[in-house]
Amino acid sequence: xxxxxxxxxxxxxxxxxxxxxxxxxxxxxxxxxxxxxxxxxxxxxxxxxxxxxxxxxxxxxxxxxxxxxxxxxxxxxxxxxxxxxxxxxxxxxxxxxxxxxxxxxxxxxxxxxxxxxxxxxxxxxxxxxxxxxxxxxxxxxxxxxxxxxx
Amino acid sequence: xxxxxxxxxxxxxxxxxxxxxxxxxxxxxxxxxxxxxxxxxxxxxxxxxxxxxxxxxxxxxxxxxxxxxxxxxxxxxxxxxxxxxxxxxxxxxxxxxxxxxxxxxxxxxxxxxxxxxxxxxxxxxxxxxxxxxxxxxxxxx
Numbered sequence: 306x307x308x309x310x311x312x313x314x315x316x317x318x319x320x321x322x323x324x325x326x327x328x329x330x331x332x333x334x335x336x337x338x339x340x341x342x343x344x345x346x347x348x349x350x351x352x353x354x355x356x357x358x359x360x361x362x363x364x365x366x367x368x369x370x371x372x373x374x375x376x377x378x379x380x381x382x383x384x385x386x387x388x389x390x391x392x393x394x395x396x397x398x399x400x401x402x403x404x405x406x407x408x409x410x411x412x413x414x415x416x417x418x419x420x421x422x423x424x425x426x427x428x429x430x431x432x433x434x435x436x437x438x439x440x441x442x443x444x445x446x447x448x449x450x451x452x453x454x455x
Numbered sequence: 456x457x458x459x460x461x462x463x464x465x466x467x468x469x470x471x472x473x474x475x476x477x478x479x480x481x482x483x484x485x486x487x488x489x490x491x492x493x494x495x496x497x498x499x500x501x502x503x504x505x506x507x508x509x510x511x512x513x514x515x516x517x518x519x520x521x522x523x524x525x526x527x528x529x530x531x532x533x534x535x536x537x538x539x540x541x542x543x544x545x546x547x548x549x550x551x552x553x554x555x556x557x558x559x560x561x562x563x564x565x566x567x568x569x570x571x572x573x574x575x576x577x578x579x580x581x582x583x584x585x586x587x588x589x590x591x592x593x594x595x596x
Contacts, residue, residue, distance in 0.1 A: 399513030
């Protein structure tokens with residue numbers, strides 16, 4: 306349980322800062338090109354707690370999925386899970402692109418940013434990488450899902 | 456990995472998700488989406504004419520990797536394990552929905568429906584995959 310909480314906190318801190326860097330700094334000008342799709346700055350700040358809760362839920366679910374069936378593989382399994390989940394998320398982004406008037410470059414940048422996030426997981430084992438952090442910290446003895454051949 | 460079982464599970468889950476999302480988003484939530492601020496959603500005609508293939512392609516990509524994760528890491532355990540896995544992925548997706556709600560002018564009604572719908576959808580999709588990609592299917596590679 307202690308390792309679970311540490312894995313959750315470490316992953317959460319990374320995602321929070323990565324989200325701020327990617328969306329709040331790097332893509333700021335791209336977002337500014339489509340003001341009709343976004344809440345005003347002041348409105349977003351008043352709803353900021355939902356971002357905190359949302360990120361916490363994402364990290365909690367990631368850690369739970371990893372701990373439920375994939376933890377035996379260590380860091381490599383964490384990296385692999387992160388990449389596979391990110392590619393699935395790209396599929397969801399394509400769905401949003403179909404129904405909302407997002408510019409194509411925003412979808413590409415967001416997807417590349419998400420993938421980089423998880424590729425770094427594989428390159429840097431440590432405090433700033435979600436998948437690697439989870440893989441390195443949380444290694445329970447037995448998965449609750451029967452592990453299958455990979 | 457048993458690729459035959461994998462593809463059967465993938466196709467079955469894709470068919471379910473395609474139909475579920477058509478009913479859920481196209482019929483049940485049609486009026487809810489119509490009440491959103493103008494410009495937030497593409498006009499129906501534009502979506503059908505120029506962007507529908509992106510929706511289908513996105514669903515294919517999502518379901519393929521949703522199935523891949525279960526099969527390569529947790530393949531086995533049957534429908535129950537699949538449903539549990541689907542619920543966890545739905546929780547992850549709902550976390551992303553909360554962030555979307557904070558930054559896009561969506562309504563709490565849309566957010567609530569997405570949360571409930573996503574949970575039902577992925578629990579069932581996970582159960583379908585779990586039921587098809589069973590432990591006994593691991594005999595071939």
